[in-house]
Structures are given as C-alpha cells and as structure tokens.
Amino acid sequence: MASTLQSALEYVKNARVHLIGELRNLSVILEILHQQGVLIDEEVSKIKGEKDDYDRTRAILDSVTRKGEDACYKLLRIIYKTRRRTLERNPEVLFNSLVLNTEGTMSQSKVKSFKKKKSKMSRPKKLRTYIPENNPEISPTDLLKTDKSILLVGKPGIGKTALSHEILRLWSERDNKELDYMFYFDMRELTNIPPTMSLEDLLFTACSEPDERKDEVLQDIKSNSDNVTIILDGVTGLSLLVVKKLVDKDLLPDAKIIITCRPEDEEDLCPEDWLRVEVKGFSEETIMTYLSSALGENHRKVLSNVELLTLCHVPMYALMVAASFSSEDSLQPRTVTEIYINIVRFGLQMNSNKTRIRNLNQFIKTKRNGILSLAEAAFNATERKTVNLEELSCEDGCVLSFLKTLDVSTTCTKTVVKYAFLHYTLQEFFAALWLLKNPDKIREVFQQCLTEEKKHMKHLIPFMCQLLNEENPSLMSCLIPAEELKETSGWFFKEMIDTLFSKDKDTEHYVDILFFCQCLYESQSSDACISFLSKLNFHLDLCGENLDPYSCCAVAYVVTQSKGRKIRLNLQDVTVSELGMRQLFGCLENVQWYDSTCFVSYISYKVIY
Numbered sequence: 001m002a003s004t005l006q007s008a009l010e011y012v013k014n015a016r017v018h019l020i021g022e023l024r025n026l027s028v029i030l031e032i033l034h035q036q037g038v039l040i041d042e043e044v045s046k047i048k049g050e051k052d053d054y055d056r057t058r059a060i061l062d063s064v065t066r067k068g069e070d071a072c073y074k075l076l077r078i079i080y081k082t083r084r085r086t087l088e089r090n091p092e093v094l095f096n097s098l099v100l101n102t103e104g105t106m107s108q109s110k111v112k113s114f115k116k117k118k119s120k121m122s123r124p125k126k127l128r129t130y131i132p133e134n135n136p137e138i139s140p141t142d143l144l145k146t147d148k149s150i151l152l153v154g155k156p157g158i159g160k161t162a163l164s165h166e167i168l169r170l171w172s173e174r175d176n177k178e179l180d181y182m183f184y185f186d187m188r189e190l191t192n193i194p195p196t197m198s199l200e201d202l203l204f205t206a207c208s209e210p211d212e213r214k215d216e217v218l219q220d221i222k223s224n225s226d227n228v229t230i231i232l233d234g235v236t237g238l239s240l241l242v243v244k245k246l247v248d249k250d251l252l253p254d255a256k257i258i259i260t261c262r263p264e265d266e267e268d269l270c271p272e273d274w275l276r277v278e279v280k281g282f283s284e285e286t287i288m289t290y291l292s293s294a295l296g297e298n299h300r301k302v303l304s305n306v307e308l309l310t311l312c313h314v315p316m317y318a319l320m321v322a323a324s325f326s327s328e329d330s331l332q333p334r335t336v337t338e339i340y341i342n343i344v345r346f347g348l349q350m351n352s353n354k355t356r357i358r359n360l361n362q363f364i365k366t367k368r369n370g371i372l373s374l375a376e377a378a379f380n381a382t383e384r385k386t387v388n389l390e391e392l393s394c395e396d397g398c399v400l401s402f403l404k405t406l407d408v409s410t411t412c413t414k415t416v417v418k419y420a421f422l423h424y425t426l427q428e429f430f431a432a433l434w435l436l437k438n439p440d441k442i443r444e445v446f447q448q449c450l451t452e453e454k455k456h457m458k459h460l461i462p463f464m465c466q467l468l469n470e471e472n473p474s475l476m477s478c479l480i481p482a483e484e485l486k487e488t489s490g491w492f493f494k495e496m497i498d499t500l501f502s503k504d505k506d507t508e509h510y511v512d513i514l515f516f517c518q519c520l521y522e523s524q525s526s527d528a529c530i531s532f533l534s535k536l537n538f539h540l541d542l543c544g545e546n547l548d549p550y551s552c553c554a555v556a557y558v559v560t561q562s563k564g565r566k567i568r569l570n571l572q573d574v575t576v577s578e579l580g581m582r583q584l585f586g587c588l589e590n591v592q593w594y595d596s597t598c599f600v601s602y603i604s605y606k607v608i609y
C-alpha cells in the first residue's frame with residue numbers, strides 16, 4: 001500500500017490534484033478519520049461546513065498534510081480500504097491469475113521432442129502452444145505462506161512485478177496481527193546507489209524510514225529476521241553487496257527473500273534450498289476473463305483472431321491489446337498491425353527509463369540501429385522457419401526486451417545463449433519491418449509465398465501493407481526515410497496482386513481471397529482495393545468460407561471501397577458469428593443483388609456463437 005520510495009506525506013502531496021478530482025463519499029472518509037483520532041469534532045464540522053465537495057476535499061487534504069506522516073498514512077489506508085466507495089475512478093489494477101510452474105526447466109530431450117511435434121502442427125495449433133496450460137501448482141497465497149525464499153523467473157512483461165505486488169497486497173490485508181516486516185524494492189529504481197550500501201541505508205533510506213526509534217526497529221529486524229520478508233523486484237545480478245549478502249544469508253539469515261528476474265539473469269540467483277517458480281503468463285481461461293472484463297462484447301474480436309489471442313498470454317501484451325480496443329473510437333486501432341505498432345512503441349517506452357510519450361519518437365530514433373539489427377535477425381530466422389535468432393549484433397537491453405533467452409547446451413561443458421521473440425508474430429512483424437528497409441527482397445518474398453517450402457513468408461505481407469501506410473507514421477518515420485517508403489508503396493500493391501494471382505492462370509493455384517482482404521484492410525488503401533476488385537471482375541466468391549469477425553471486417557472494408565461499381569458477393573454456405581454478421585451488414589448496400597448477366601449475390605449462412 002504505502003510506497004517504498006516516498007513517504008505517505010509526499011504521496012498525498014503528489015497525488016493532491018488527482019484526489020481533489022476523484023474523492024467522493026467524503027462523509028465516510030471524515031467519519032473514519034474522526035474515529036481514528038486524526039480529526040477532532042470541530043475540524044470535522046468545519047470541513048462539513050465548506051461550500052461544496054471540491055472545497056471539502058481540499059480542506060481534508062490540508063488538515064491531514066498539516067498533521068504529518070502518520071495522519072497521511074491513515075488517510076491513505078482509509079482510501080485504500082474504502083476505495084470502491086470513495087474513489088471516482090478505481091485505480092486498482094485487478095490481479096488476474098497467472099500460471100505458476102514449480103517444475104523447473106524442460107530437459108533438452110523434452111525440448112527436442114516437443115519441437116519435432118510442433119513442426120508438424122498447423123499455424124493456429126503452433127500459436128496456441130504459447131498459451132500455458134492452466135494446471136495451478138501454487139498460488140500467490142502459498143507464496144506468501146511458505147517460509148522458503150523464492151525466485152520468481154519469467155520473460156519480460158509476463159507478470160513478475162504484478163505477482164510480487166499481489167503478494168504484498170495479500171500480506172497487507174491478512175488478519176495476522178503479529179509484528180512482521182515486508183519490504184519491497186524495485187531494483188530498477190535503485191540505479192544510483194553506491195555498490196557498498198549498508199542494510200540500514202537500503203531499508204530506511206531507499207525504503208521508508210520509521211518516524212522514531214530507528215535503531216530499535218533495526219535491532220528488532222536483525223534479531224528477529226524470521227519476521228522479515230524482502231522482495232527484490234527486477235534483479236539482474238549480484239553487484240550490490242547488500243543484495244549478495246541477503247541472498248547468501250550473511251545478513252538477516254532467517255529472512256525470507258523473494259527475487260524476481262528474467263531467465264537470462266537467473267544464474268547464481270537461486271540457491272538450492274530456494275523455491276524456484278516460473279511465471280508463465282495467462283492461461284486461455286484468464287485471457288478470456290481479462291479481455292471480457294476489459295472490453296465487454298468487443299473481446300470477441302480479439303478472441304476470434306488466433307494471433308492476438310495467443311499474444312495475450314503475455315499480460316503486458318494483453319494490456320496493450322485491451323488498451324488499444326478500449327480507447328475512444330477515434331483512437332482505436334483499425335488494423336491488427338496498429339496494435340503491434342502500439343506494442344512495440346509501448347515496449348520501448350517501458351524499457352527506456354520512463355521516456356515521456358511526447359519524446360518517444362526522438363527516443364526511438366536513437367534506437368534505430370538496434371531495432372533494425374533485431375529486424376534483420378527476425379527476417380533471417382523467419383526465412384529459415386525457426387524461432388532461434390542468430391547473428392544478433394544488438395546488445396541494447398531496451399531493444400532486447402522483446403525477446404526471451406534460452407540456454408542451450410551444445411556440448412556437456414558448453415552452453416550458448418539463444419534468443420527468441422516472446423511470440424512468433426512479433427518476429428514476423430519485425431521481419432516485415434526489415435523487408436521495408438530492404439525493398440529489393442520484397443519481390444522474392446512474394447514469389448516465396450507461392451512455394452510449398454516458404455509459403456509461411458506470406459504472414460509478413462499484411463504487416464508490410466500497414467507499415468507502408470503514410471497516415472500512420474508513428475513507428476516507421478523513426479526508422480526509414482519517408483521517401484524510401486513512398487517509393488516502395490508506389491509499386492508494392494500492384495506487384496503483390498499480380499504475383500499472388502499469377503500462378504492461378506497456369507495451375508489450379510488457389511487464390512486466397514480472405515487473405516487478400518486481410519492485406520487490403522491492413523493497408524487501408526482504397527486504390528489497392530479497387531485494383532484487386534477489378535482483377536476479380538468485381539465478384540467476391542467466399543462460398544463455404546469460415547468467416548471470423550476480423551475477416552468479416554476486412555471483407556466489409558474491401559467491398560465498401562468500390563464506390564463506382566457494386567460488388568457481386570457470394571456468401572453461400574459461409575460460417576459466421578453474430579458479431580461477424582454485424583460487421584458484414586454495413587457493406588451490403590454496396591452489393592449488387594440482381595444483375596442482367598445472371599450473376600446473383602448470394603447469402604446462406606450458419607451463425608456460430
């Protein structure tokens with residue numbers, strides 16, 4: 001509850017502007033402040049006599065801050081306990097359950113057989129393997145209860161900090177009235193402290209200092225270290241002597257230490273008697289709960305897209321997907337690629353030591369070389385049909401935050417570190433980005449899409465279509481000069497349509513109309529839609545297709561772009577959800593139902609729920 005980096009007094013002062021706008025049910029707060037002896041009768045009456053709630057809130061905050069730290073702490077506790085009634089906008093980030101695994105890492109032979117099995121799966125099945133299975137082994141409550149020290153390991157953004165905050169919350173709300181201590185340190189905030197910092201300085205300077213009898217408190221902590229829990233969040237190594245001594249139990253030998261770290265920093269951090277817990281992210285069930293509570297009915301749009309659904313196993317990405325869909329209509333991403341652009345921008349911002357959003361473009365420009373080198377490794381890996389990135393020259397932690405690391409033993413004495421993206425579709429996104437920097441390769445990739453061996457390269461095309469869109473320069477303008485992109489988009493769509501249709505003349509090659517619609521929707525280019533429709537003689541045949549809401553959105557977009565000519569649309573025997581059907585209704589006025597050449601647009605569909 002109370003922050004470890006600022007006192008309650010500072011907290012109330014800093015939050016004043018927000019509290020003035022957002023506190024409500026002031027009589028509840030006043031009553032409890034009175035009961036707890038923070039305010040006396042006269043003060044309460046005076047505050048109640050103020051002319052409106054705005055002045056009453058100011059008066060409460062003034063009185064409490066004048067009374068100092070203790071009074072501010074009590075006020076914060078009251079607000080926290082009554083937050084559902086007293087805060088206009090409930091700031092609580094609800095903790096959704098995470099899959100926690102205590103089994104340890106998979107053996108090399110298991111990894112190999114899993115990979116072999118995976119290589120034979122279809123793309124949706126492969127993507128689904130990212131989502132961890134929901135077989136709960138241990139809960140945050142168990143983690144609070146155990147006496148063992150704990151190492152929480154997990155990929156970037158997977159929920160380690162959220163889990164340690166949850167442990168802190170459970171601790172602050174438990175009934176146990178015995179005196180014990182819990183300290184939380186965000187190690188990323190402790191960058192400028194001397195490597196030789198003492199325990200006392202760590203606990204009382206970097207953390208909160210008791211008002212009085214500091215020596216006595218420190219003595220109590222030292223002599224009863226079994227009553228102490230210290231959470232060190234985001235540890236990258238043992239360079240701070242005090243942290244090393246805590247881990248080695250040279251200091252506070254009976255204290256419980258909880259460390260969170262990413263897999264690449266795990267070595268040396270997990271003594272044998274510690275409990276190692278791997279944070280694996282959201283299960284499918286949690287993704288559904290998370291998205292439906294964040295987005296209501298709109299969550300079906302995400303669920304129907306296997307790329308986005310599986311991406312959401314990383315809570316940080318789930319947050320971004322939810323934020324993208326829940327923003328004001330005008331700010332909502334129209335396309336899937338825009339969500340990835342948001343994720344990349346947000347990921348860079350999160351790992352940039354809090355760059356402000358208005359300075360973010362400038363910041364991204366400084367990371368240009370690192371991002372493009374990551375993009376190159378992504379392209380090479382995608383072409384080789386693997387998730388292992390090779391020849392990664394970038395060492396910038398901010399850029400590498402999109403990756404997870406894997407230690408692979410090459411011989412019994414040698415281990416190499418391999419990198420992979422947190423999700424395969426992010427690899428494809430970066431690969432598409434690299435192609436736009438190297439447009440000479442694009443034609444070759446279009447050709448590859450027609451071959452059995454390299455047909456997986458087609459998944460880069462929808463990303464490229466949107467990244468070429470001049471109206472959305474939020475990422476590309478920082479990486480590739482606008483003139484280069486303009487030149488590419490001058491020939492890109494014609495070449496794409498011509499190449500992907502070309503084989504159709506000679507063979508029975510199947511033209512994937514839905515895939516085209518998806519690319520054109522991502523491009524948001526009317527001209528490209530018209531070229532495509534004229535290639536099809538304005539006849540879209542989707543007979544027998546399974547149309548998820550995203551495909552429906554894409555089809556509706558393409559159909560509506562044809563202003564001069566109506567479209568003949570064959571929806572015979574399609575399977576479609578109710579949401580998808582609603583997306584399609586919007587474009588039906590652009591559909592030609594009867595026509596003299598006896599082509600008739602046709603609808604017969606099965607609705608799925």
Ligand SMILES: Nc1ncnc2c1ncn2[C@@H]1O[C@H](COP(=O)(O)OP(=O)(O)OP(=O)(O)O)[C@@H](O)[C@H]1O
Nearest residue numbers: 094095096155156157158159160161162315316319
């Ligand atoms: N269990 C959860 N319930 C709801 N949201 C969560 C949960 N876990 C994580 N999130 C969301 O995802 C974001 C990233 O999570 P978090 O900071 O905990 O990741 P992390 O594993 O600590 O990452 P890093 O390695 O980068 O420090 C959080 O800001 C939060 O919004």
